Amino acid sequence: MNIVIFGPPGAGKGTQSNLLVNKYKLHQLSTGALLRKEIKNKTELGIEISSIINSGNLVSDKIVGDLIQKYVSNEIFKNRLIFDGYPRNIAQAKNLDNLLSENNQKIDIVLKLSVKLETIKKRILERKTLEKRADDSEIIAVKRYENYEKNILPVINFYKQSNLLKVIDGENPISEISDEISGFIDSIKGWLWIIRQYNYAGKTKNSLIYGSYCRDKYSTK
16 A cells, blocks of 8 residues: 655654554655755765755755655565655656556555644744754744645645545644544555455456445445
């Protein structure tokens, strides 16, 4: 299962991704972590990324896409990825679909954590105190939130068209958010199990329709 989880910086994507990793044995692919790794290693790319992030802007789609591609093409992570913080715009969403398709994969569910700006400000300042991240400040938080809101609508519509999007109230306690997400995933895992078992038996024709029928009629999980 491949999952996309997104929301504005500070929405709690990392926290929920970690919980999913432990529960479902998945691999979290955080674009923020990948970028910070480059910065920490002081690579040429890392120096460029640091300058961009510290100014409150987002790195280019090409930089992020190249980092993502390394994992999508690795058999170790096939159908076991949580995309945390990616995609952030329609170009990235289409790029991710293409990368997955080239490697015989797809997105199974998209989770959007909806959080207000005032909550984001509070969380960012708390995180700065605990983690001492240079990219955490109220000014930068507001700018990143505004960039997120500006670019996210086309992404929402993109995934709505594929019936993959689930919107979750990110203001709720961590445990409640986790339970809601698990409910969505467990439901989908039931569908996927039926479909894959049906395909394994060699009955590939209309397998998706058959899987949907069994899910509705027998409530198989």
